[in-house]
Amino acid sequence: MTPNTDITSLEDIKLLVNSFYSKVQEDALIGPIFNEKIMGRWPEHLEKMYRFWQTILLEEHTYTGSPFPPHKQLPVNTQHFDRWMALFTETVDHLFTGKLADDAKLRAQNMAQMFNYKIEYFRNAGRN
Template identity: 75%
Template sequence: MAQFNDISTFEDIKLLVNTFYSKVQKDEFIGPIFNEKIGNRWPEHLEKMYRFWQTILLEVHSYSGSPFPPHKQLPVAKEHFDRWMQIFTETTDNLFSGPLADEAKLRAKNMAEMFNYKIDYFRNLEKSQTDNS
């Protein structure tokens, strides 16, 4: 079995993000959603993701912003987050091993669950407001 190093550098972050999103773009289930939303802005999205994960995993505070709002109106459900998480976990496990790799998977899982919960919440809120008007 191959021995993998842990995530420890900005180059590791870039490898994880680039590998993960190249799989996402090609995925039949979630790829079309990402490709439609991001369009030709993939380089900017990847740069933002590098900074996001660098801040979370390497404690280099290069990301600022609120990650949820751009996702609020996406046409996604739990199955989409499950697929996203499956690809993220497989990508991480195929590239890295160690405490920061485990932290990346945990943070991704928590984020997917929170985003899914918040998207459902706002959808239900909008639906109830529409139903009551």
């Protein structure tokens, strides 16, 4: 598929989220971590991700909550976030092109860096 349109609708968000998390579930590095954490609740997780990205990218406020706490105790590090980001970027670039597609990648990168930093912070604080 050649990128030809930007992210403009909830249907685009669903395509992005479903495509991305299909790759995540199969990935040798991060798949086992996600699959163990979510434990068969993928439809529920995907619905939450639709609302999250719909709120972030389309400014249609359907997501409520705090995205960090469920990730706080994950056994992940920079390598895992780099892989997550590579899969996300690959998925966006395969499906979309445009301002919101670029914004999705930037926001994902910022989130990955922040989550990685916070996880490391809490992990190190627990050692003291």
